[in-house]
Amino acid sequence: MRAVNGVYVFRDIAVSSAGLLRVADCNFVGSTEIFDPVLFYVSGSVSLQGGAQWRMEGNKVNAASVLTIPYSKHKIQLSGSGTTVVLAHNRQVDSRRLLFQFYLASTIALLPARLVVGCNLQGEKEVSYDDVFPEEVEVFRCGTCNEYAACYMPGTESVDRGSCSCSCKDGWHGASCLPFEVPDTVVPPVAERAVDGDTSCVVNQTLAEITLNLWKTHHCYMSVTFSGVGAALTFSLDSMPLHLPINITLTGCTFRGGAALQFVGGDEAAESSGVLILVSQTVMRSSVVLF
Structure with missing residues (x-):
């Protein structure tokens, strides 16, 4: 970045x-x-x-x-x-x-x-x-x-201080016992409950403009280039189906030329069923991430 x-x-x-x-x-x-x-x-x-x-x-x-x-x-x-x-x-x-x-x-x-x-x-x-x-x-x-x-303690069963390694509770992931998996390879996450039935990923595209359908639980972008100010990716959480778990994943993406990644929300988002935002292997060039 x-x-x-x-x-x-x-x-x-x-x-x-x-x-x-x-x-x-x-x-x-x-x-x-x-x-x-x-x-x-x-x-x-x-x-x-x-x-x-x-x-x-x-x-x-x-x-x-x-x-x-x-x-x-x-x-x-x-x-x-x-x-x-x-x-x-x-x-x-x-x-x-x-x-x-x-x-x-x-x-x-x-x-x-x-x-x-x-x-x-x-x-x-x-x-x-x-x-x-x-x-x-x-x-x-x-x-x-x-x-x-070393460990995310809410998901940790025990800690071996000799090796400084964490033993996770059931349902927790990785070396630090996180509440989500951090894959070593690019694997699209599976939506748990989709409002409109679309759980696909946008893959290998260059986008100069984008209009989001916010009324869904699964948003996935893989190896996508967002180019220019018209490609601002804005997630207005209060306009999403917050009674269901929300999953937003960007992997291997590039934001350039003023493109922005923005997350906006208020009290409704804080009281939701859960919003998981996972951004990995992503490059920002003359761009910014905003919360």
Whole structure:
């Protein structure tokens, strides 16, 4: 991904009831024409409660920061048992910018919520977290095991600290016991319940304009190029059948020339039967992802 911002959150967001916000395994190159490029830019406050998790892990950035919250008025607020923020195993290729940019006073963690950071590198050197995170932060170093960083605990049965591996509960997936599968190969997901009966994927196309049929549960794009501002892919969640599980998958896609990927929703989306958004192996060129 090469852009000014990889993911741009421009309003306050709340994650609750064991919800998961995860940005992982991205390779992001910041635009050299912009002063402060960043993988994840938050222009609002983030509230997590009731077992929700926000995980930024395994990302690699070049000429960019991993996370920026530019204004002191915007807060990261954590509360409730099981609520966790994990910032781990991210790497900045150069050291010209701070890896994490936000105000110390912006982070409010109320026990038993957890803020876990560790093994974040600038080049080959672990970064210092002094004056970045509050005293409640749980820090671990490379080569050590932190079970909350290694495993998504709601789906984890047990943790082998010797190998730092997770044993998953039934119905949970992958090395970290996530609530969804992360395939190594491009495989179209199967819709559980389709409103209009169409569960097919759009495959190997270049789109300059697009009109979405939002009244369906299954949206799948594989190896599709979205080109130009007319190819803005906007999912208005409140206009979708939220009484059913929603699955939105983009794999191996390219957004270029001002094309945007946007997710818009309000209280109805927060109270839905579940919205799974999976974006993998996707390239952004002069484009942006908006929540």
